[in-house]
Amino acid sequence: MALAIETENIVKRFPVTNSLGDVFAFWKRPTVEVLRGVSLEIEAGEATALLGPNGAGKTTLLKILAGLILPTEGYIEIDGEDVTDGSAARDGRLIYVSNEERSMFWRLSGRENLRVFATLQHLGRAEQSRLIPELLDLVGLTEHADRPVMRYSSGMKQRLAIARGLLVKPSVLLLDEPTRSLDPAGARQMWNFIRTELVEKLGTTLLMATHNTEEAAALCDRVAVLHNGELRAHDTVSSVISMLTGSERWIIRTTGQWNGATASVQALPGVHRVGELTDVEVDGFAVELHVDGSEDRIPVIVRHLVDSGVGVTGVEKAQVSLGAAIEQLSRTA
Amino acid sequence: MARDLWILLWKDLRVARSYRFAFFVQMVSIVAPLVLLVFLERTLGGISVPSISEYGGNYVSFLLLGVVVTTFSATSLGAFSQSLRTAQVTGTLEALLFTKARLPVLVIGMSLYPFVRESLRMAIYIAGGFVVLGLALDTVNLLPALVVFALFLTVMLSMGLMAASFTLVFKQGDPITLLLVAGSGFLSGVIYPVEVLPLWLQKVALALPQTHAIEGLRLSVLSNASFSDISAQLIVLGIFAVIMLPLAVVGFSVAMDQARTEGSLAHF
Numbered sequence: 083m084a085l086a087i088e089t090e091n092i093v094k095r096f097p098v099t100n101s102l103g104d105v106f107a108f109w110k111r112p113t114v115e116v117l118r119g120v121s122l123e124i125e126a127g128e129a130t131a132l133l134g135p136n137g138a139g140k141t142t143l144l145k146i147l148a149g150l151i152l153p154t155e156g157y158i159e160i161d162g163e164d165v166t167d168g169s170a171a172r173d174g175r176l177i178y179v180s181n182e183e184r185s186m187f188w189r190l191s192g193r194e195n196l197r198v199f200a201t202l203q204h205l206g207r208a209e210q211s212r213l214i215p216e217l218l219d220l221v222g223l224t225e226h227a228d229r230p231v232m233r234y235s236s237g238m239k240q241r242l243a244i245a246r247g248l249l250v251k252p253s254v255l256l257l258d259e260p261t262r263s264l265d266p267a268g269a270r271q272m273w274n275f276i277r278t279e280l281v282e283k284l285g286t287t288l289l290m291a292t293h294n295t296e297e298a299a300a301l302c303d304r305v306a307v308l309h310n311g312e313l314r315a316h317d318t319v320s321s322v323i324s325m326l327t328g329s330e331r332w333i334i335r336t337t338g339q340w341n342g343a344t345a346s347v348q349a350l351p352g353v354h355r356v357g358e359l360t361d362v363e364v365d366g367f368a369v370e371l372h373v374d375g376s377e378d379r380i381p382v383i384v385r386h387l388v389d390s391g392v393g394v395t396g397v398e399k400a401q402v403s404l405g406a407a408i409e410q411l412s413r414t415a
Numbered sequence: 416m417a418r419d420l421w422i423l424l425w426k427d428l429r430v431a432r433s434y435r436f437a438f439f440v441q442m443v444s445i446v447a448p449l450v451l452l453v454f455l456e457r458t459l460g461g462i463s464v465p466s467i468s469e470y471g472g473n474y475v476s477f478l479l480l481g482v483v484v485t486t487f488s489a490t491s492l493g494a495f496s497q498s499l500r501t502a503q504v505t506g507t508l509e510a511l512l513f514t515k516a517r518l519p520v521l522v523i524g525m526s527l528y529p530f531v532r533e534s535l536r537m538a539i540y541i542a543g544g545f546v547v548l549g550l551a552l553d554t555v556n557l558l559p560a561l562v563v564f565a566l567f568l569t570v571m572l573s574m575g576l577m578a579a580s581f582t583l584v585f586k587q588g589d590p591i592t593l594l595l596v597a598g599s600g601f602l603s604g605v606i607y608p609v610e611v612l613p614l615w616l617q618k619v620a621l622a623l624p625q626t627h628a629i630e631g632l633r634l635s636v637l638s639n640a641s642f643s644d645i646s647a648q649l650i651v652l653g654i655f656a657v658i659m660l661p662l663a664v665v666g667f668s669v670a671m672d673q674a675r676t677e678g679s680l681a682h683f
Contacts, residue, residue, distance in 0.1 A: 096678055142678065150509055151678040168675070171513050178513065184506030187426060189433040194426075201422040202514035202521075230433075246510065 086126040086254050086287035087147065091119045092156035094142055116142050118311040129281045129288040131298030133408055134308035140291035143308065144256045148178035161253055174203065174250035179243050181259040188232040192223050192242050195231060199246050217245040220279060237268040255280060257290040261297060277301050295405040305404065309411055319404055326407040329354045329372040331400045332380060336367045337393030347386060352379040419516040423524030424531065431528065445536045449543040452479055456548050467608055470637040476550055480633045481605035483540045487533045488571055488625050489596045494529035495522060495575030496582040496589045518671060519664055522579050523572065556635045559642050563631035566652035570624045573659035580670035599625035627651045
């Protein structure tokens with residue numbers, strides 16, 4: 083399948099202004115490196131989530147793709163064309179929708195906002211008359227189209243921003259935390275809208291920055307994980323989990339507390355982490371272990387626990403969640 | 416381009432009208448200074464001032480033209496930086512940048528409403544001068560006055576783009592508007608003729624486009640001056656326009672690249 087987005091070795095260093103001297107001697111200002119050689123390939127029609135902790139570089143990468151920030155080094159292709167200078171957004175092939183609620187003219191109605199942006203996108207009157215009601219309908223705002231945007235809820239503003247992006251029928255849509263300010267029900271509605279209307283029906287290629295791993299798993303075919311400006315993984319959810327953790331998750335149920343055994347188990351070969359179980363309910367005591375892929379580690383650990391006086395009642399292999407894998411990445415990096 | 420400018424003007428007009436009281440105050444403020452001039456005219460009682468005899472000798476008419484140009488330049492010049500900052504603060508700038516409208520067109524379009532409002536103010540002042548202050552119509556040579564205004568408008572657009580460039584990079588502290596507005600009030604002959612200034616200040620005054628615009632407008636509106644009578648003012652304003660406009664466009668593009676390099680387009 084053809085590539086919709088291809089980046090090669092994107093580096094971004096932002097100049098830092100610490101003093102008035104830096105303003106005048108701008109050519110020798112110190113810099114901070116936010117992206118370190120990000121190379122990413124996303125196929126046409128694919129939905130990809132960009133995950134990573136705060137400061138990982140997600141928004142910077144989206145803004146570079148959108149042309150709002152120029153990369154220091156690297157190369158960007160959208161639909162096979164070099165757009166490193168940000169021209170993809172200007173010619174309407176790509177649209178970036180930020181989580182910024184204020185990006186609309188609040189005192190105009192939703193319909194008037196779309197009219198202003200449609201005119202600036204050089205759509206003719208006839209096309210506007212056809213397209214604007216269609217888009218308002220698509221994002222479920224027909225009833226509220228003539229109300230000022232300042233009276234819209236966060237979700238409505240977000241949907242209007244998406245409708246604005248669709249005025250030009252972009253082949254690539256960049257969404258920056260689309261559900262950040264929505265309540266759980268609103269977020270689920272938005273997921274459904276993005277997946278069904280944008281990705282499945284319109285076939286838009288989606289790259290979406292999010293902190294929400296549940297959202298990423300529900301909406302996207304693949305996830306890309308950024309950490310400290312580096313692309314640490316880019317694949318399906320299950321592949322990314324094993325790539326990030328490099329270990330398997332085991333749950334060991336015991337008759338009582340481990341007490342001193344925790345530290346000694348942690349010291350055994352192949353054990354990456356011993357921790358409290360947070361996402362599974364069990365009767366009695368249970369601890370999770372992250373152990374490297376070799377299954378023969380487990381009997382050794384169980385024997386060690388028994389020798390330490392801990393009664394083991396059960397051992398089971400468990401799925402590591404995407405969130406836990408990313409959390410682990412943040413802790414270890 | 417015309418549709419881009421029109422829709423941005425329409426949008427700002429709709430937004431301005433939605434703040435009903437502020438809109439009303441704005442409209443009232445357009446005519447208020449004219450009332451002051453009426454009382455000034457009554458006070459001076461049509462005294463002829465010898466130092467401004469070149470412009471007909473009537474001080475209130477002399478002042479009216481000075482106030483018109485300086486108010487127009489101050490408000491319209493500030494409009495560029497202000498509209499850009501408003502777009503940054505309200506978060507609409509990035510969304511506007513994703514449209515097919517060219518950037519200089521967007522910046523001019525965003526500043527069009529204050530320009531139109533100030534042009535309206537200018538027209539009302541001058542019309543008021545004829546109706547209320549009794550300016551004589553036979554002293555007006557309209558065509559040269561319009562050419563002076565067109566050239567001055569081009570210079571102000573250029574200066575406004577330069578001011579907006581500073582706003583893009585530094586966010587606050589645009590020195591162009593500050594220097595031009597403050598400087599022209601003192602030096603451009605708004606309330607007294609430039610000739611009363613010390614010689615060295617007269618030389619500084621010549622570097623300000625407002626000085627030439629005020630002079631050209633006064634001569635063509637108050638003294639029936641022809642193109643050849645105000646050729647010096649037209650040439651200087653023309654030179655300003657020819658140099659400033661490309662410089663402003665290039666400067667704005669450099670500022671834009673700088674803001675994109677620093678990732679500070681939407682910062683405020």
